[in-house]
Amino acid sequence: MSQSVILTDSHNRTQVEMPVIDGAIPAKSLQKLRVTQDGAGLVSYDPGYQNTAPAISSITMIDGMAGKLLYRGYPIEVLAVESNYLEVAFLLNNGELPSTAAAARWREEIQAHATVDPFIVDLIRSFPRDAHPMGILISALGAMGTLYPEAKEVLDSDVRRRQVYRLLGQLPVVAAHIYCHGQGIEAEEPKADDGYIGNFLRMVRNFGLETAEEVPAIRAAMNCLFILHADHEQNCSTTAMRSIGSSHADPYSSMAGAVAALYGPLHGGANEAVLRMLEEIESVDQVEGFLQRVINREALLMGFGHRVYKNMDPRATLIKTLAYSVFEVTGANPKIDLALALEQTALGMEYFQARRLYPNVDFYSGIIYQALGIPADYYTVLFGIARAAGWLAHWQEQLEDPAQKIARPKQIYRGPDERAFVPLEQR
Ligand code: CMC
Numbered sequence: 001m002s003q004s005v006i007l008t009d010s011h012n013r014t015q016v017e018m019p020v021i022d023g024a025i026p027a028k029s030l031q032k033l034r035v036t037q038d039g040a041g042l043v044s045y046d047p048g049y050q051n052t053a054p055a056i057s058s059i060t061m062i063d064g065m066a067g068k069l070l071y072r073g074y075p076i077e078v079l080a081v082e083s084n085y086l087e088v089a090f091l092l093n094n095g096e097l098p099s100t101a102a103a104a105r106w107r108e109e110i111q112a113h114a115t116v117d118p119f120i121v122d123l124i125r126s127f128p129r130d131a132h133p134m135g136i137l138i139s140a141l142g143a144m145g146t147l148y149p150e151a152k153e154v155l156d157s158d159v160r161r162r163q164v165y166r167l168l169g170q171l172p173v174v175a176a177h178i179y180c181h182g183q184g185i186e187a188e189e190p191k192a193d194d195g196y197i198g199n200f201l202r203m204v205r206n207f208g209l210e211t212a213e214e215v216p217a218i219r220a221a222m223n224c225l226f227i228l229h230a231d232h233e234q235n236c237s238t239t240a241m242r243s244i245g246s247s248h249a250d251p252y253s254s255m256a257g258a259v260a261a262l263y264g265p266l267h268g269g270a271n272e273a274v275l276r277m278l279e280e281i282e283s284v285d286q287v288e289g290f291l292q293r294v295i296n297r298e299a300l301l302m303g304f305g306h307r308v309y310k311n312m313d314p315r316a317t318l319i320k321t322l323a324y325s326v327f328e329v330t331g332a333n334p335k336i337d338l339a340l341a342l343e344q345t346a347l348g349m350e351y352f353q354a355r356r357l358y359p360n361v362d363f364y365s366g367i368i369y370q371a372l373g374i375p376a377d378y379y380t381v382l383f384g385i386a387r388a389a390g391w392l393a394h395w396q397e398q399l400e401d402p403a404q405k406i407a408r409p410k411q412i413y414r415g416p417d418e419r420a421f422v423p424l425e426q427r
Pocket of ligand 1: 304305306
C-alpha cells in the first residue's frame with residue numbers, strides 16, 4: 001500500500017500530500033506549499049545534512065541502533081576475516097564478489113595501472129620533510145588529474161573504469177612515496193607478485209618491522225584495517241567526493257577534495273587526534289580529570305561519538321580485538337590501558353550515556369598503528385588509501401544514476417536587503 005504524508009500550512013490552511021518512498025519524502029514536493037507572499041515554496045533546513053538523503057545507494061548499509069554494517073549485503077565481521085581488501089574493493093565497485101577469473105583480471109588491471117609518473121614523485125619530494133602527509137596527498141591527487149585528460153570524460157564508463165584502476169593502483173604507491181619522503185628514505189621497488197597490501201608494505205619497508213613473525217602480522221592487520229575502512233555510506237569525505245563529482249570534475253580532483261574532508265579531526269583525522277589526546281592525558285590517574293573537561297565542553301573525547309551509530313561502532317569492536325593480536329607480535333602498546341580506562345570511565349558517565357556516545361572506528365586504530373611503528377601524522381593517509389574503494393564506488397554510482405544533479409543546496413538568507421553602495425571616501 002502506498003504511503004503519503006499531508007502537510008498543512010497553518011497560515012492559510014492549504015494542504016499538500018507528499019508520497020513516502022523508501023521512508024523518505026521527495027524534498028522537492030515541499031515546494032508545492034507556498035509559504036511567502038511572493039509564492040516561494042517551502043524548503044527544509046538541515047545543517048550538516050542530519051536528516052537528508054542526497055542519494056539512493058546500494059553500496060553500504062548501516063543500522064546505527066543495532067551497530068550493524070554491511071557492504072553490498074555482506075556483514076563487515078565476515079569480510080574482515082574471510083576476505084581481502086582488493087576483493088572488497090571489487091565488491092564495492094561492482095556489486096558482487098568476483099569469480100576467480102574476475103578477481104585475477106581486477107588484480108592485473110590495477111597492477112597494470114599502478115605506475116606513478118615521475119613528476120608526482122618529484123612533487124612529493126619538493127615538500128618540506130615535516131609537511132603533513134595529508135596535505136601532500138591532497139596536492140598529489142590534484143596533480144595526477146593533470147596527467148590524464150581523458151579522465152574528464154566522466155560519462156564514458158570505459159574511461160571511468162580506467163581511472164578506477166589507476167587510482168586504486170597508484171594511491172598506495174603515492175602514499176608510500178609520501179611516507180618515505182618524510183622518513184628521508186628511498187621507497188623500495190614494488191614486486192609484481194607481492195599483492196596489493198604486500199607491495200605497499202614492501203615500499204614503506206614494512207614500517208621498519210622485519211622479522212619473519214612481524215611481516216605476516218602487519219600484512220594481516222593492514223588487510224583487516226583496510227577492509228574495515230573501505231566504505232561507510234554518505235560520510236563527510238564521500239559526500240565531498242559525490243559533491244565535487246556532481247559537477248563532472250575528474251575523479252582525481254574529486255578525490256583530492258574527499259581526502260581534504262577526511263583530513264579534518266571530526267572525520268578521519270580523529271585517528272591521529274586520539275593519539276595526541278592520549279599523549280596529553282598521559283596516565284590512567286588523569287582520565288577522570290580529562291573527562292570532566294569534556295563534560296565542561298573544554299575538550300572533545302576524540303574517537304567517541306558518531307552521527308549514525310548510537311551503539312558501539314562494529315568496526316571499533318573488531319579493531320579492539322585486532323589490537324591484541326597485533327600486540328602478541330609487537331608487544332603491547334601501553335596506550336591500550338589508558339584507552340581502555342578512558343572508554344570504561346566514559347561509558348559509566350551520565351554525559352556519554354545520555355548522548356549515546358561510544359567508541360568509533362578511530363578510537364583504537366591509532367594504538368595499533370603506533371604499535372606497528374607508524375608515525376601519527378600518517379594514520380589518516382592509511383584511512384584514505386582504504387576509503388578510496390568506497391569513494392570510487394560512490395562516484396560511479398552517482399554518475400550512473402539519472403536522478404542525480406549537480407550538488408547545489410538552498411540557503412536561508414538573513415543578510416541585508418538590497419542597499420546603495422557608498423564609495424570609500426564617503427564611509
Ligand atoms: N566528546 C564530547 N561530546 C560529544 C562528542 C565527543 N566526542 N561527540 C558528541 N558529543 C556531544 C555533543 O557535544 C552533543 O552534545 P549536546 O547535544 O549536549 O550539545 C551531542 O553529543 C551530540 O553530538 P553532535 O556533535 O551533535 O553529533 P554529530 O553527529 O553532529 O557529530 C561527530 C558526530 C563524530 C562529529 C562527534 O561525535 C565528534 O565530534 N566526535 C569526536 C571526533 C571523532 O571521533 N570523529 C570520528 C568520527 S567516526 C569516523 C569518521 O568519520 O572518520
